[in-house]
Amino acid sequence: MKRPEDLAMWKAEVRELAKKVEEVTGNTITAGSLSAAIKEVNDKRRALQRIAAACTADPAPISGKDRLLATQVAFYDDVPRFTQMVNALADELDQRVAAGEGVAPKGTKRILVTGTPMALPNWKIHDIIEKAGAVVVGEEMCTGSRYYQDLVSEDGTTLDEMIDAVAEKYLDINCACFTTNKGRIDDVVRMAKEYEADGVIDLALQFCGLYEMESHGIETAVREAGLPVLKITTDYSMEDVGQLSTRVEAFLEML
Amino acid sequence: MRVLGLDIGSRSIDAVWLEGERIVDWAVADSGYDPGSASAAFVERDAHDVLVATGYGRHVAKERFGCAAVTEITAYGLGAAALFPHAASVLDIGGQDTKVISLGHGGRVVDFEMNDKCAVGTGKFLEVMARALGFTLEEMAAASRGAESGIATSSMCTVFAESEVTGLVHRGEDRARIVRGLHETIAKRTLGSLKRVDAQGPLVFAGGVAKNPAMVDLITAGFSGEVVVPEEAQIVGAYGAALSAARE
Incomplete structure (x- = not known):
């Protein structure tokens, strides 16, 4: 939950983590070093936001699969290097948008994907959707908007304020692990509009009970907003690709 | 053309x-x-x-x-x-998939549901069970219709259900009642899917399994609206x- 007492407990946990990191690495976290780190990681998020913003354009300048891969790599890559490369990619996408160039023709069906994050190298659903002739324009996922849409406040001056800011940012994510998670439903509906999606695909990995539990609320809200929803529960295996392709293609034919 | x-x-x-x-x-x-x-x-x-x-x-x-x-x-x-022309929904049970479709104007798909990778309750499932019990498909449907009551099986996985059926056969259970139970379970699952897409009557029951009169009986009995089966x-x-x- 995200009550004040939960935030207090979480801040204490983050302080424990900071201590542990110092212990393991032998480095000391100072106001200066943390301030620089916050700025550095925020820059990474800003770069990813630029890619996302470019995808509101029709035609979409990049495939969902490529954008997903960039987001997945964000979890592993050296931060400044990654930020530099993603900004270069965003520059290219801006040029493509300005020139009206797309990965698929203008008017191609646009899909927003929401649900369980897809860890590298899982791009099964994006692959199925895009092979079926649509383009994935956004991910409301932890390998998507939840990863980069919010920044850590850069206003802190003392180490304490900065650690608090880090804790606050991470408690603010609309992940399904939080109870009462209305914010996620709002995000999905807002993103569907912003990205001019024709439909939403709600994905749950098998045994990821949290996203399966939220699936009904997401479906209801998106339908109320006037968009169709396809619910998919799947796993990492390839044995259901035939049936999934039929479902996704039929969904696109329905739009 | x-x-x-x-x-x-x-x-x-x-x-x-x-x-x-x-x-x-x-x-x-x-x-x-x-x-x-x-x-x-x-x-x-x-x-x-x-x-x-x-x-x-x-x-x-x-x-x-x-x-x-x-x-x-x-x-x-x-x-x-x-x-x-008045059809409001479709049930298609084929060899490997079950699909339920809610229709709008002119046969436009408004909503649908389809089984995942599992072939439960499909034509394939019925074929495997018929073979396990020494029936042809026609004989199995007739036996199911003739049985007074069904024996419920707990597993609907084709592989596990076959083991369960084998167990029942060795216990000396009547195979007509076993197939009746299998048909009832499939019908129950299918009716659940129809409910989830809010399927209204008239429902067109099509696909190969619609040629099974025992399945048609059970779907007709359990569905809230009219059920029609195309000739072919x-x-x-x-x-x-x-x-x-x-x-x-």
Whole structure:
């Protein structure tokens, strides 16, 4: 939950983590070093936001699969290097948008994907959707908007304020692990509009009970907003690709 | 314009030839191990202006014959609505998939549900159970209709259910009551899917399993609205695929 007492407990946990990191690495976290780190990681998020913003354009300048891969790599890559490369990619996408160039023709069906994050190298659903002739324009996922849409406040001056800011940012994510998670439903509906999606695909990995539990609320809200929803529960295996392709293609034919 | 609709399914390949929107001929063949050649035999059999493929083999057909492809869901919607203009929903139980479709105006798909990778409750499941019990499909349906009550089985996985059926047989249970139980469980699951897409009557029950009178009885008894079964339930998908081109 995200009550004040939960935030207090979480801040204490983050302080424990900071201590542990110092212990393991032998480095000391100072106001200066943390301030620089916050700025550095925020820059990474800003770069990813630029890619996302470019995808509101029709035609979409990049495939969902490529954008997903960039987001997945964000979890592993050296931060400044990654930020530099993603900004270069965003520059290219801006040029493509300005020139009206797309990965698929203008008017191609646009899909927003929401649900369980897809860890590298899982791009099964994006692959199925895009092979079926649509383009994935956004991910409301932890390998998507939840990863980069919010920044850590850069206003802190003392180490304490900065650690608090880090804790606050991470408690603010609309992940399904939080109870009462209305914010996620709002995000999905807002993103569907912003990205001019024709439909939403709600994905749950098998045994990821949290996203399966939220699936009904997401479906209801998106339908109320006037968009169709396809619910998919799947796993990492390839044995259901035939049936999934039929479902996704039929969904696109329905739009 | 002459259109050939091909439904290349997991168990059978169904072909429908249309002149305008009128069916002039149709045929059914086993998919077997080489569905491509079986499809080619239909494609070469008769002259046609346009070919549309649906079913599992639609993508292969698209490449091989350079034709259009639609999903079974769209095809069944169109086919069912053409046969029964008042149809509000469709149930298609095929060889490997079960699909429930809620229809809008003119056979447009409004919502649908389809099984995942599991072949539970499909034609394949019934075939495996019939074989395990020494029935032909016709005998199994007749036995199920004749049984006074069903024996409930707990597992609906084709593999586990077969083991369970074997256990029941060795316990000396009446095989008619066993198949009755299997049919009842499939019907219950299917009715649950129909409810989830808010399917209204009249419901068109199509696909190969609609040729099983025991299944038709149970679906009719459990569904809230009217249930209609096309005379040739198996070719509705091929008919719908052909219609999708005829109407363009």
